[in-house]
Amino acid sequence: MSMLLDIRRLSVSYASEHGPLQAVRNIDLTLEKGQVLGLVGESGSGKSTLVSALLTLLPPGAQASGQVIYQGQDLLQMSPAQRRGLRGNGIATVSQDPFTALNPVVTIGKQLVAFQHHKPGSKAEKAARALAMLERVGLSDPATRMRQYPHELSGGIRQRVAIAAALLTEPALLIADEPTTALDATTEMQIVALLRESRDVVDAAILFVTHDLHLVGSLCDHVAVMYAGEMVEAGPVAQVFAAPRHPYTQALLACDPARIVTPTRTLPFIPGHVPPPTAARLGCPFQPRCSHAFGPCASEALPTTPLPFGGMVRCHKVTAHA
Ligand SMILES: Nc1ncnc2c1ncn2[C@@H]1O[C@H](COP(=O)(O)OP(=O)(O)OP(=O)(O)O)[C@@H](O)[C@H]1O
Numbered sequence: 001m002s003m004l005l006d007i008r009r010l011s012v013s014y015a016s017e018h019g020p021l022q023a024v025r026n027i028d029l030t031l032e033k034g035q036v037l038g039l040v041g042e043s044g045s046g047k048s049t050l051v052s053a054l055l056t057l058l059p060p061g062a063q064a065s066g067q068v069i070y071q072g073q074d075l076l077q078m079s080p081a082q083r084r085g086l087r088g089n090g091i092a093t094v095s096q097d098p099f100t101a102l103n104p105v106v107t108i109g110k111q112l113v114a115f116q117h118h119k120p121g122s123k124a125e126k127a128a129r130a131l132a133m134l135e136r137v138g139l140s141d142p143a144t145r146m147r148q149y150p151h152e153l154s155g156g157i158r159q160r161v162a163i164a165a166a167l168l169t170e171p172a173l174l175i176a177d178e179p180t181t182a183l184d185a186t187t188e189m190q191i192v193a194l195l196r197e198s199r200d201v202v203d204a205a206i207l208f209v210t211h212d213l214h215l216v217g218s219l220c221d222h223v224a225v226m227y228a229g230e231m232v233e234a235g236p237v238a239q240v241f242a243a244p245r246h247p248y249t250q251a252l253l254a255c256d257p258a259r260i261v262t263p264t265r266t267l268p269f270i271p272g273h274v275p276p277p278t279a280a281r282l283g284c285p286f287q288p289r290c291s292h293a294f295g296p297c298a299s300e301a302l303p304t305t306p307l308p309f310g311g312m313v314r315c316h317k318v319t320a321h322a
Pocket residue numbers: 014015016021023041042043044045046047048049050059211277
């Protein structure tokens with residue numbers, strides 16, 4: 001497999017009255033062609049900030065440093081024009097709220113044709129492709145859907161249309177940031193199944209952002225775990241789920257409702273709080289909540305330990321026992 005995305009020492013800070021908010025801290029992350037990577041972490045861990053940085057969509061006042069190398073080019077160094085070209089032709093996104101991707105006053109059909117603006121072919125050919133794609137994402141009566149407006153569709157159908165729109169651009173990277181949060185559990189599983197199939201429709205890598213480890217298990221082959229802006233563990237899902245090394249990953253897995261009794265849609269619960277992004281940081285961010293914490297955890301910079309099958313973990317306890 002070849003490298004598609006190579007994030008190196010990425011840090012992002014937002015400006016605030018109380019000084020800079022360090023939302024993403026020194027993250028290394030890679031994504032290979034064809035991989036489906038789940039990015040997990042509790043609310044506020046910096047997942048969406050990382051996604052905004054790699055889409056170069058950070059708000060004014062935010063600062064990113066490091067490198068985001070996509071198909072050999074550093075996105076952080078590209079001109080806005082270069083990035084626009086790329087976004088239409090390489091990276092596609094599906095967000096939590098498909099309304100943000102769809103224009104409320106234009107029919108679905110017209111929008112799906114417009115999404116292909118940089119692709120060759122006549123309008124009629126593009127409309128035919130749109131129709132076929134709507135069928136492919138599992139919509140009944142796609143011809144009627146083409147004539148409808150976004151508000152005429154249910155949330156689940158809108159999300160399918162948004163995925164169809166993304167796939168029509170034939171992306172090499174599909175980024176889905178909590179695409180199922182607004183949906184009921186049944187529709188959620190249907191959308192996850194659809195995303196799983198999408199990797200065959202186009203030859204895309206998928207970055208799937210969620211706080212739900214259960215969804216990661218059913219969709220992803222790799223997982224990266226963030227905590228308070230830092231990457232704490234990453235690796236193939238099979239390895240990480242079978243033998244999580246970081247106490248935070250262990251706690252998240254232990255809290256996964258699907259692994260306990262009947263699945264619920266509540267967030268995992270670990271006692272304590274995520275440190276605020278304003279805090280100056282020494283040692284491990286999880287230390288105050290960690291039952292395994294010892295000497296160096298509160299004061300010494302986190303070591304990175306490589307794991308078999310390309311994984312890694314950042315934990316003093318792991319290094320001490322290595
Ligand atoms: N535009 C912004 N300005 C200032 N601070 C921000 C901004 N966006 C996010 N933050 C802060 O950055 C930190 C990381 O937020 P982010 O949204 O990236 O986390 P997340 O992991 O995506 O959380 P969630 O699961 O809730 O979506 C949080 O402390 C958040 O309050």
